[in-house]
Amino acid sequence: MVRRTGRRPGNQDTRQSILHAARAVFAERGYDKASIRAIAGAAEVDPALVHHYFGTKDKLFLASMNMPIDPSKLLPEALAGPRESAGVRLVGLVLRIWDSPAGAAALAVFRSALSNEWTARLMREFVVTQVLRRAVTELSLDPAEAPIRSALTATQIAGLLFVRYVLRIEPVASMPAEALTRAVGPSVQHYLTGDLPQL
Amino acid sequence: MVRRTGRRPGNQDTRQSILHAARAVFAERGYDKASIRAIAGAAEVDPALVHHYFGTKDKLFLASMNMPIDPSKLLPEALAGPRESAGVRLVGLVLRIWDSPAGAAALAVFRSALSNEWTARLMREFVVTQVLRRAVTELSLDPAEAPIRSALTATQIAGLLFVRYVLRIEPVASMPAEALTRAVGPSVQHYLTGDLPQL
Numbered sequence: 001m002v003r004r005t006g007r008r009p010g011n012q013d014t015r016q017s018i019l020h021a022a023r024a025v026f027a028e029r030g031y032d033k034a035s036i037r038a039i040a041g042a043a044e045v046d047p048a049l050v051h052h053y054f055g056t057k058d059k060l061f062l063a064s065m066n067m068p069i070d071p072s073k074l075l076p077e078a079l080a081g082p083r084e085s086a087g088v089r090l091v092g093l094v095l096r097i098w099d100s101p102a103g104a105a106a107l108a109v110f111r112s113a114l115s116n117e118w119t120a121r122l123m124r125e126f127v128v129t130q131v132l133r134r135a136v137t138e139l140s141l142d143p144a145e146a147p148i149r150s151a152l153t154a155t156q157i158a159g160l161l162f163v164r165y166v167l168r169i170e171p172v173a174s175m176p177a178e179a180l181t182r183a184v185g186p187s188v189q190h191y192l193t194g195d196l197p198q199l
Numbered sequence: 200m201v202r203r204t205g206r207r208p209g210n211q212d213t214r215q216s217i218l219h220a221a222r223a224v225f226a227e228r229g230y231d232k233a234s235i236r237a238i239a240g241a242a243e244v245d246p247a248l249v250h251h252y253f254g255t256k257d258k259l260f261l262a263s264m265n266m267p268i269d270p271s272k273l274l275p276e277a278l279a280g281p282r283e284s285a286g287v288r289l290v291g292l293v294l295r296i297w298d299s300p301a302g303a304a305a306l307a308v309f310r311s312a313l314s315n316e317w318t319a320r321l322m323r324e325f326v327v328t329q330v331l332r333r334a335v336t337e338l339s340l341d342p343a344e345a346p347i348r349s350a351l352t353a354t355q356i357a358g359l360l361f362v363r364y365v366l367r368i369e370p371v372a373s374m375p376a377e378a379l380t381r382a383v384g385p386s387v388q389h390y391l392t393g394d395l396p397q398l
Contacts, residue, residue, distance in 0.1 A: 114313035114365055124366040132368075151362060151371040152382055158366070159358020163350060166313055167323040167357070169331075172350040175398065182396040183351055187386040197381040199374065 017043040018050055022064035027118050031061060031125040058130070065122055068105035069097055071130045079138035086139055087153075087189025088181055094157055095177040098165055107165055127154055139192060148199060152191035160184055216242040217249055221263035226317050230260060230324040257329070264321055267304035268296055270329045278337035285338055286352075286388025287380055293356055294376040297364055306364055326353055338391060347398060351390035359383055 021042035025034045036057055040047040054060035062070060078093035079086055098106055113123035132150035141149055163169050164180070172180065220242035224233045235256055239246040253259035261269060277292035278285055297305055312322035331349035340348055362368050363379070371379065 111313045114310045120365055120367070124368055127366060128368060148370050148374075148382070151368045154366075154368055155358040155362045155371060155383065156355055156386065157358065158361045159354040159356065162357045162361060163354045166319055167326060167353075168319070169323055169327060169350045169353055171347050172354065175347075179396075179398040183347070183398060184354065186396075187355065187389065190386065197378075197385075199378040199382060 014043075014045060014049065015053055018045060018053060018060075019064050022060050023122060026061060026064060026125055027121045030121075031057075031129040036060070061126070061130070065109055065126055066105065067109060067126065068102040071134055075131065075134045076138055079135060083139060083193055084189070085185075087187070087192050088185030090135065090153070090192075091157065091160070091181045091185045091188055092177065094161070095164075095181060098161060099177055103165065110161060110166070127158075135192075141192070145196070148196065149191055149193075153188055156184060156187050156191065213242075213244060213248065214252055217244060217252060217259075218263050221259050222321060225260060225263060225324055226320045229320075230256075230328040235259070260325070260329070264308055264325055265304065266308060266325065267301040270333055274330070274333045275337055278334060282338060282392055283388070284384075286386070286391050287384030289334065289352070289391075290356065290359070290380045290384045290387055291376065293360070294363075294380060297360060298376055302364070309360060309365070326357075334391075340391070344395070347395065348390055348392075351395075352387055355383060355386050355390065 018039065022034075022039045025039045025042055028034075029038070034057070036050050037047050039060070040050045043050070050060065054063055058072060059070075061067075074093060074097070078089050081089060097103065109123070112119045114120065128150075132154060135153070136146040136150050160172075160180070163172050165173075167173075217238065221233075221238045224238045224241055227233075228237070233256070235249050236246050238259070239249045242249070249259065253262055257271060258269075260266075273292060273296070277288050280288060296302060308322070311318045313319065327349075331353060334352070335345040335349050359371075359379070362371050364372075366372075
């Protein structure tokens with residue numbers, strides 16, 4: 001054991017180096033092809049140290065994006081239950097998070113996703129691997145249809161967040177989450193489980 | 200008449216001052232309350248000069264946002280026709296613009312809308328006054344329902360743009376516009392003319 005007091009600034013630097021390397025590697029290779037080993041290499045530290053500080057690759061990814069929520073904990077609970085009301089529950093979950101104190105941090109991540117190509121890639125990796133892929137599994141969607149269903153779902157949910165929290169267009173900006181969930185939930189439900197046109 | 204050659208740099212400066220003042224006044228007061236007089240005052244020029252350079256308030260607004268398209272020309276054409284297929288035509292129009300060379304400029308405006316509160320306000324004014332208000336008029340929507348219908352429409356269309364052009368989530372990023380229009384058009388149609396839940 002090293003003495004903690006003396007090492008803290010160094011540890012903070014190491015942590016930051018790892019997070020910086022993680023952002024670069026996740027954006028460049030995508031989540032699936034980014035390995036803890038490659039990130040450790042880019043940060044010039046031992047892979048064991050990355051595990052020590054951040055645990056799993058999922059957790060490192062969330063930390064590297066300053067993501068205030070962990071979809072692996074939230075989604076299964078929200079999506080458990082009847083498939084035919086999953087759309088409403090998903091919209092309800094998203095609005096609960098964004099209306100909560102975590103919303104400000106989520107908004108910062110959302111804003112940064114638009115600022116450049118590099119942050120947009122991180123955001124795409126987050127949405128696809130952490131949110132949509134889990135939703136597809138929880139809902140047992142047909143693998144052949146899962147990509148289009150989940151991407152269409154993303155269009156409705158991303159736009160809802162954009163109009164309510166970024167543009168703040170009324171009445172969507174101020175209406176109660178319950179009413180908005182009733183209005184938008186059916187579109188999400190349609191994308192998840194409804195009949196899709198010939199594409 | 201002044202000699203053009205000698206005055207050009209000065210004119211460019213005046214033009215830029217007006218555009219700068221216009222952005223500030225539109226963002227601060229909103230489109231409806233921003234007057235050419237107030238913008239001229241902020242730019243310290245004669246209101247007649249603002250009219251001379253930019254024509255109408257609408258045109259000045261589009262110029263101040265570097266908006267590459269003019270919804271007053273595009274929307275009436277796209278929305279003319281049967282009400283029950285207006286959603287599909289609106290989605291088709293939006294994708295045609297964004298898939299065209301003007302799309303890159305539109306994307307730049309969209310990105311800037313997220314970068315700070317001030318540009319987000321300009322974007323909201325644009326969406327509400329130039330796009331949604333015109334769509335409501337063209338479609339003769341019930342005035343009591345027009346705000347919620349048009350704001351919900353905005354959620355679906357903004358999200359479609361975000362996922363296809365910013366995040367580039369597949370297959371939405373690469374699929375033909377026609378197929379995407381068939382997939383998303385019905386949701387927009389529902390928001391425009393379908394039965395809304397009790398809100």
